[in-house]
Amino acid sequence: MNIQSVKIKPSFPVPFERAGVIVPGLPILPQGVERHPIPGGGSRALKISKGDEITIQDREGLQPVEVVFFASDGTSDASMIGAKGGHDPKGLKATLLHDTSGAKVMQTLELSGFNLGNADGTLIFASDSHAGDYESFFASCDGLLIVCAIGRAMEPYEQCPSTEVALYIRRANPGYPKNILLPPDPLADPLRDLNIQPGEAKPYVVKAGQFIQVLDVQGRECSDFQAFSLRALDKGIEREIDPTTTRSLMGALYPVPGIMSKFFSVDQEPLVEVIQDTVGRHDTFGLACTARYYEDLGYPGHINCSDNMNRELSRYNIQPRGGWPAVNFFFNTILDETNAIGMDEPYSRPGDYILLRALTDIVCISTACPCDIDPANGWNPTDIQVRVYDQKEYFKRSIGWRKTPGADLEETKKTGFHDCFARHTRDFVEYAGYWLPNQMTNHGAIAEYWAAREKAVVMDLSPLRKYEVTGPDAEELMQLCVTRNIKKLAIGSIVYTAMCYDHGGMIDDGTVYRLGETNFRWIGGNDQSGLWLRKQAKEHNLNVWVRCSTDQHCNIAIQGPLSRDILKQVIWAPPQQSTVEELPWFRLTIGRIGDFHGPSVVVSRTGYSGELGYEVFCHPKDAEQVFDAIWAAGEPLGMIPLGLSALDMLRIEAGLIFAGSEFDDQTDPMEAGISFTVPLKSKSDNFIGRSALEQRKAHPQKKLIGLDLEGGVIPVPGDCIHVGKAQIGIITSAMKSPILGKVIALARVDVMHSELGTELEIGQLDGDQKRLRAKVVSFPHFDPQKERVKGNY
Secondary structure, eight states: OOOOOOOOOOOOOEEEEETTEEEEEEEEOOTTEEEEEEOTTOEEEEEEOTTOEEEEEESSBOOOEEEEEEETTSOBOGGGGTOOOOBOOHHHHHHHHHSTTHHHHHHHHHHHTOOGGGOOEEEESOSOOBTTOEEEEEOSSOEEEEEEEOOOOOOTTOOOOOOOEEEEEEOSSOOSOTTOOOOOOOSSOEEEEEEEOTTEEEEEEEOTTOEEEEEESSSSOOEEEEEEEHHHHHTTOOOBBOHHHHHHHHTSSSOOSSSSOEEEBTTOOEEEEEEEESSOOOBSSSBSOOHHHHHHTTOTTOOOHHHHHHHHHGGGTOOOOSSOBOEEETOEEEEOTTSOEEEEOOOOOTTEEEEEEESSOEEEEEEEOOOOSSGGGTTSOOOEEEEEEOTTOOOOOEEOBOSSTTSOOBOOEEOTTHHHHTTTOSOEEEETTEEEEOSOTTTOHHHHHHHHHHSOEEEEOTTSEEEEEESTTHHHHHHHHBSSOGGGOOTTBEEEEEEEOTTSOEEEEEEEEEEETTEEEEEESSHHHHHHHHHHHHHTTOSOEEEEOGGGOEEEEEESTTHHHHHTTTEEOOTTSOOTTTOOTTBEEEEEESSTTSOEEEEESOOSSSSSEEEEEEOGGGHHHHHHHHHHHHGGGTOEEOOHHHHHHHHHHTTOOOBTTTBOTTOOTTTTTOGGGOOTTTOOSOOTTHHHHHHHHHSOOEEEEEEEESSSOOOOTTOEEEETTEEEEEEEEEEEETTTTEEEEEEEEEGGGOSTTOEEEEEETTSSSEEEEEEEEOSOSSOTTOTTTTTOO
């Protein structure tokens, strides 16, 4: 029987809502429905049972998908899931050989004895699919389903990124109780796999080098954790994680993946380090819950974690305590303006976890908190899973992040250039979902800064979000969504612009690259801008596709007076393209490294330093070759790598704004100091936010200004600005300028106090007990005529 794909409306996730409370961080699916995201260029294999409904959704559009189904006897026939077969799954075969997710699929095929060479493939979304399109199928027998979002390495001048698809399985027989979530698959084969029910505590021994995963199965559940040095216990000495020592040595409320990642004992011995954290919000201030806590609230006899820990730790001759100091994973501690410690529901979602590595042999204990009388566990205590993995396993360091509250978890990634910069530093910090260098080991921020001002630097800007905007209505969409006049943007040109909400507040700032009549590339600071473009395309029924290409384009910036001299030795351009020497400001050229046969690159004369500079875009597979060629030309001229610390100094001097500092969704472009991006007179077309911006421009309230400060104290972003007692603004960014030899700042103040020469005071401590004298000056503080970035020096 050949049942064709059934076009029904499947059940997609919706945010949890009860009594007017919406929790998008807890997306819910109907009973028996599973969701499995498949990254662009990736694959997934799942066991299927007779009667299961299979739905595949193209998240961004134009993403071809290959599907293969094997019955239990190894035969492959697309009609067994009601699909049209006869397609050779070449893309799937290539993916399984080269993609990291393909290894698990290949292992599944080998264990099952299935031959991919005999696969009867199905191709869906072959052309013209739009964001959200889906196909559904039904399984007429048991078997193995393989789904692949096929794709290839995209050249930097192309606009065909492979993007994510979502696979939904509605099980005919779910096999587990309603509203109960099962723990996700282990990260590797576990040595121990413990389930801890609410009101339980379980001890376990972990050897040096082994990994500990503490996992919140249902979401919104706290888990107290303690670890004792086994060597000290053997001597009759209790040496466990001491939160106060840890905070003091790490300089943070709790360790995070990266350099500052260790938990210490009171003897300052490191016991465990954090490898992965998908939540990033925990507690190291309070005790594990105690009998006294419940008694004082009128619940005598309530089960509590401290008593549970005392009972279980007694077998190791550890003395009982009235309340155990512990690392309370997932607990949401809040410190208010009166220094009172409060709590709210945890941030953790189902399957969130923290992964630790033991630095010595330790005795550990973990709990599932039983508290059901306050928001500590979302009023509903659930279970915790603890898994221990062998030291031979490899887990990369990562911090979990999501594009939106309801989006899938993504791990912190390495950029294509990560290993190139890792030759020069170990100081990497998480930035927008990627690891970026902070300072170079043998240089430091000041040396990197001066190299940018006097010679040249190379920096990694790969986390910038790139979205390909293509289709007949691409220009109309961009004209609608950004403040600049895109109709005037020539092919090969770039424009810096703002993107606003209807009320005039900024979503993002970024650049628009025009690659063709109907081909644009948006490069911004966050994914919200790209998602906003896709949302508007759908709501305005425009024939256009908006697809994320961030992971297809990594980019380095070569900035400084010698940047042109360096790149002209490296970049080859065909006759129809501009050479590096010919390239004007805010123009792009398409070329190659070295010669006609070198890796493909897009070079733009843009940057974020206030200096003459360029950005070079390439595919991650070519990143090392591109970096090495530029490094070979630049190092003899004094070029060095530059990290985020020095970059922040450069951009403040140059008056370049940064999201979360100079602007947010309550700040309009005029208040952010980029009024030139809102040409209300020359752009007659309507665009999102125009009406609000016209009113805001006619009745300004705030203005971004420059400040010179007396003395050497550098204010902190968020410090209040006063005229007498009244607060009239805040500091957005500040630094001590090496080249100007003084403290400078950017600030947003009331327009009544924004005139040049106005004397202001910056409040510290409580705003009144300490004041810094400042004067309003023009900005940019350095090179106000932008002669350096234009190359006129």
